[in-house]
Amino acid sequence: MARPRTFDEDQVVCAARDQFRTTGYTATSLDDLTAATGLGRGSLYGAFGDKHALFLRALDSYRDEAIAAIRADLSTAGSPLMRLAAHVHAMAAFVIGDTAQRGCLMAKSAAELASTDPEVARRVNQFLTEAHGLLAECIDAAQRAGELAPGHDPAQQANLVLVVLRGMEAVIRCGAPPSMVRDAAEQILALLPRPTGAAGSSDPSDRV
Amino acid sequence: MARPRTFDEDQVVCAARDQFRTTGYTATSLDDLTAATGLGRGSLYGAFGDKHALFLRALDSYRDEAIAAIRADLSTAGSPLMRLAAHVHAMAAFVIGDTAQRGCLMAKSAAELASTDPEVARRVNQFLTEAHGLLAECIDAAQRAGELAPGHDPAQQANLVLVVLRGMEAVIRCGAPPSMVRDAAEQILALLPRPTGAAGSSDPSDRV
DNA sequence: CGCATAGTTTACCGTATGGTCCATAACGGA
DNA sequence: TCCGTTATGGACCATACGGTAAACTATGCG
Numbered sequence: 001m002a003r004p005r006t007f008d009e010d011q012v013v014c015a016a017r018d019q020f021r022t023t024g025y026t027a028t029s030l031d032d033l034t035a036a037t038g039l040g041r042g043s044l045y046g047a048f049g050d051k052h053a054l055f056l057r058a059l060d061s062y063r064d065e066a067i068a069a070i071r072a073d074l075s076t077a078g079s080p081l082m083r084l085a086a087h088v089h090a091m092a093a094f095v096i097g098d099t100a101q102r103g104c105l106m107a108k109s110a111a112e113l114a115s116t117d118p119e120v121a122r123r124v125n126q127f128l129t130e131a132h133g134l135l136a137e138c139i140d141a142a143q144r145a146g147e148l149a150p151g152h153d154p155a156q157q158a159n160l161v162l163v164v165l166r167g168m169e170a171v172i173r174c175g176a177p178p179s180m181v182r183d184a185a186e187q188i189l190a191l192l193p194r195p196t197g198a199a200g201s202s203d204p205s206d207r208v
Numbered sequence: 209m210a211r212p213r214t215f216d217e218d219q220v221v222c223a224a225r226d227q228f229r230t231t232g233y234t235a236t237s238l239d240d241l242t243a244a245t246g247l248g249r250g251s252l253y254g255a256f257g258d259k260h261a262l263f264l265r266a267l268d269s270y271r272d273e274a275i276a277a278i279r280a281d282l283s284t285a286g287s288p289l290m291r292l293a294a295h296v297h298a299m300a301a302f303v304i305g306d307t308a309q310r311g312c313l314m315a316k317s318a319a320e321l322a323s324t325d326p327e328v329a330r331r332v333n334q335f336l337t338e339a340h341g342l343l344a345e346c347i348d349a350a351q352r353a354g355e356l357a358p359g360h361d362p363a364q365q366a367n368l369v370l371v372v373l374r375g376m377e378a379v380i381r382c383g384a385p386p387s388m389v390r391d392a393a394e395q396i397l398a399l400l401p402r403p404t405g406a407a408g409s410s411d412p413s414d415r416v
Numbered sequence: 417c418g419c420a421t422a423g424t425t426t427a428c429c430g431t432a433t434g435g436t437c438c439a440t441a442a443c444g445g446a
Numbered sequence: 447t448c449c450g451t452t453a454t455g456g457a458c459c460a461t462a463c464g465g466t467a468a469a470c471t472a473t474g475c476g
Binding site for chain 2: 022025026027060100101102103106107108110111112114116121124125127128132156157159160162163164165167168169170171173174175176179180181183184187188191192193
Binding site: 419423427430434436437438 | 447448449450451452453454455456457458459460461462463464465466467468469470471472473474475476
């Protein structure tokens, strides 16, 4: 009983998310957003409130997709360790392939806003916590499958893996060569302690 | 034969650097800078040119101090591996102790500007390259001292260590618990391959 | 003591920003 | 068809931004 919207809300959030991702929050103007979404200011404000609220929506969207991607990597076919390796390699390929240097919206938002904006900080922390949980779960499965040495806390090992993953994202934006990311990915997989009796320290290529 | 300056240029750069570090580049206004430095706009522009030039000066200053700090860590007394461990632990303590969440200016600048500002990108990359060189040098020394297993490329191992160090900085700003940083620091040191015949995989505490 | 030079201070400028308002348009229901 | 309701688009607003101009002030030299 009223005029219907001419846009899909999710598509608009997606367009805004891409814009925020390339320009950052502060440096993205409303003109940028109207250009990116195709909506006028009135529609944008009517649907989302203001710039900050739209940014939070974009952040939610990015976080959900990022977590879904991790879950997908860790749910492919194969043994737990193979799935962990698949994710690490996927992340390495992702950051290396980001030739436009658009980077991870989570990391960029954390750098720009997390220290002053609690709502951003909460979302970034959610992402980190969920990612850690998924990694720990997979590492635990790998231990129980006998692929990784038992007796190590999966949560602690997931800490290291997560730090490496976030570090790969960080260094590539510092202009690091792809080889730095590749090396880090291969080594972290090779160095996770294997059960005694099984090799796996020096040549990772035959294990993962 | 002219009116002398009433300020010390380095002190001003230092004050501006702190301001940029807490607020970022775009979100730092000239009023913020005049307040932080105590200088008027005229003096600021007369001495440094404009906001961007002042930022680059601040970035140079930060990079130089950061590199000097790494070099200092890696030059303390003790064996090469002990010095490497000292640096990793120092970095962990540093990021954990940054309770104000001010973060690393290099990382924040890379996130905010490196993709669009070549001059920032160059400085960030310099920092990364120099840090990598220092780490590789120390790892090489540890290999030659028999503390680390030979046969691994020090540059490659430095890649992993550097990724972990930058990752620690990244996750802490995502609200990660200090334990995540501590775990990553301890594990990366424990997992670097030791010479055959020497243990070092399961209990790091007695080695570093 | 002036005078040239350089530093400081303050007022100001054009512009771009985030946000609002309102006239208009498009729908469903009566 | 008419009306209530909601969406749209563009004009508009106050403000804050980076940067500039000019008047003023402090120094060294002659």
